[in-house]
Amino acid sequence: MKYRINPQNQDELSVLGFGCMRFSRDEKEVEKQIIYAIEQGVNYFDTAYIYPNSEVVLGRVLSKGYRERVKIATKMPPYSIKKYEDFDRIFFTELKRLQTDYIDYYLIHMLPDTTVWNRLIRLGIHDWIKEKKKKGQIRNIGFSYHGGRDEFIQLVDAYPWEFCLLQYNYLDENRQAGVEGIKYAAGKGLPVMVMEPLRGGKLVTNLPKEVESVWNNAHVKRSPAEWAFKWLWNQPEVTVVLSGMNSMEMIKENIRVASETEINAFTDADFNLFKQVKEILDKKIKVPCTGCNYCMPCPMGVDIPTCFSCYNDMEIEGKLASRGKYIMQTSIKNKPHNASLCVKCKKCESHCPQNIKISEEMTKVTKAMEGVTYKPLRFLIKKVMRLDK
Ligand code: SF4
Ligand code: SF4
Numbered sequence: 001m002k003y004r005i006n007p008q009n010q011d012e013l014s015v016l017g018f019g020c021m022r023f024s025r026d027e028k029e030v031e032k033q034i035i036y037a038i039e040q041g042v043n044y045f046d047t048a049y050i051y052p053n054s055e056v057v058l059g060r061v062l063s064k065g066y067r068e069r070v071k072i073a074t075k076m077p078p079y080s081i082k083k084y085e086d087f088d089r090i091f092f093t094e095l096k097r098l099q100t101d102y103i104d105y106y107l108i109h110m111l112p113d114t115t116v117w118n119r120l121i122r123l124g125i126h127d128w129i130k131e132k133k134k135k136g137q138i139r140n141i142g143f144s145y146h147g148g149r150d151e152f153i154q155l156v157d158a159y160p161w162e163f164c165l166l167q168y169n170y171l172d173e174n175r176q177a178g179v180e181g182i183k184y185a186a187g188k189g190l191p192v193m194v195m196e197p198l199r200g201g202k203l204v205t206n207l208p209k210e211v212e213s214v215w216n217n218a219h220v221k222r223s224p225a226e227w228a229f230k231w232l233w234n235q236p237e238v239t240v241v242l243s244g245m246n247s248m249e250m251i252k253e254n255i256r257v258a259s260e261t262e263i264n265a266f267t268d269a270d271f272n273l274f275k276q277v278k279e280i281l282d283k284k285i286k287v288p289c290t291g292c293n294y295c296m297p298c299p300m301g302v303d304i305p306t307c308f309s310c311y312n313d314m315e316i317e318g319k320l321a322s323r324g325k326y327i328m329q330t331s332i333k334n335k336p337h338n339a340s341l342c343v344k345c346k347k348c349e350s351h352c353p354q355n356i357k358i359s360e361e362m363t364k365v366t367k368a369m370e371g372v373t374y375k376p377l378r379f380l381i382k383k384v385m386r387l388d389k
Contacts, residue, residue, distance in 0.1 A: 001040060002258060004239045008190070014044055016042055019245065021047070036252075038070060042070075043070045046105075046195075047072070047074045047098075049080075050075075072103055076090050076107070076109055078116050081125075084123055084128070087123075091137075103137070105139070109144055110146060110353055142190075152166065153177075153184050164190055167195055167196040168194045168196070169196055170231045171202075171285075207224060229254070234262070234265055287356055292305075292353060294351045300345075301335050302342050303338075307338065311368060323371075331378040339362045
C-alpha cells in the first residue's frame with residue numbers, strides 16, 4: 001500500500017480508502033473484506049450517519065481489535081440539525097454505533113453552500129466543534145461536497161477546515177469543484193479526499209465500444225478502473241481515494257493498483273488516452289446522475305436514479321436494449337416507478353448533489369423511453385410475472 005501524508009497533522013493515510021456506503025448484505029463476508037483490507041494496509045474507512053447499517057457493521061468489525069489501526073471518517077447530515085442539542089444527539093449515536101469514543105475525520109455531510117453552513121453557525125456549530133476537539137472526540141473536522149467550483153471555494157474559505165471530501169474523476173475534471181477546486185483546497189493545506197472515482201461505475205461498466213477500443217489499444221494494458229484510479233493518484237493534490245468496495249475481488253484489485261501508484265507518473269501518451277475517452281463519453285452521457293439516491297424517495301414513486309441510468313445507457317447500449325431495461329426496471333415492483341409519473345413538484349431537486357434539474361430531465365426521459373408500447377408491455381410483463389396480484 002502507498003501512503004500520503006496529511007499536511008495538517010502528519011497522519012499517514014493509505015491512498016485507497018474503504019468507502020462503506022454499499023456494504024454487501026452478508027455481514028460475515030463484509031467482516032472478512034474489512035479485515036483483509038486492513039491487513040493489506042488500508043487505514044481509512046469512510047461511512048456516514050445516513051448510510052444504512054454501515055456505521056454499526058463497521059463498528060462491530062473494528063471493535064475486534066482493529067480500531068487503533070485505522071482512521072474512521074463519518075458524517076453529520078446538516079438537514080437533521082434543527083437545534084444545538086441535535087449535534088450531540090447525532091454525534092453520540094454515531095460513536096455508539098461505531099463502538100468508539102472519538103472520530104478521526106468528521107465531516108459535515110454534503111454541505112451545499114455557505115447558506116447551510118451559516119445556518120449551522122447560528123445553531124452554534126463553532127462552539128460545538130471547539131468543545132469536541134478540546135475533548136479529543138473529533139480529531140479533524142471537514143466537509144463533503146458535490147456542487148460547483150465557486151461555492152466550494154467559498155466554503156473552503158468559510159472555516160479553518162482540516163480536510164475535505166469531494167467528487168472527482170477524469171470525466172469531472174472540469175465539472176463540480178473540478179481540478180481548480182482540488183488545487184485550491186490543497187493550496188490551502190487541506191488534505192483532499194476523493195469520492196466517486198469511477199463516477200458510480202459509469203467509467204467501468206457498459207462502456208461504449210469506442211472507449212473500450214481506446215483502452216484496449218493503449219500502450220500499457222490496464223483495466224478501465226485501473227486507468228481511472230491511476231489518473232487520480234497521479235495528482236499530488238489527492239490524498240485518499242475512496243472506493244465503495246463490496247467484493248473481495250474488487251478489494252484485491254484496488255489494493256494492487258493502489259500499491260503500484262505514483263505521483264506525476266503519467267506521460268503525454270497517457271493523458272492523450274484520457275482526452276480521447278473523455279471526448280467519447282462526454283458526447284454520450286445525457287444526465288450526470290451518479291445513482292447516489294439522495295433524491296429518493298419521490299412522493300409519486302418515480303425511481304429517479306433508475307430512470308436516469310436507463311436513459312444514459314441509451315446512447316451506450318442502444319435504444320432497444322435500454323428501453324427493455326427501462327420497462328423491466330420500472331415495472332418489476334408492485335407499483336410503477338417510471339418517469340411519466342413525475343408531477344414536477346421539484347421536491348427532489350434540492351437534494352441532488354449534481355444539481356440536476358430532475359423534473360425537466362424526467363420529461364426527456366419520458367419522451368425517450370416511454371413510447372406507445374410502454375404501457376401495454378408493462379401490463380404484459382406484470383401479467384407474466386404475476387406482479388398484478
Ligand atoms: S419533481 Fe418529479 S421526480 Fe422529483 S420528487 Fe417531484 S414528482 Fe418526483
Ligand atoms: S438525480 Fe441526483 S440525487 Fe438523484 S440519484 Fe442522481 S445524482 Fe443522486
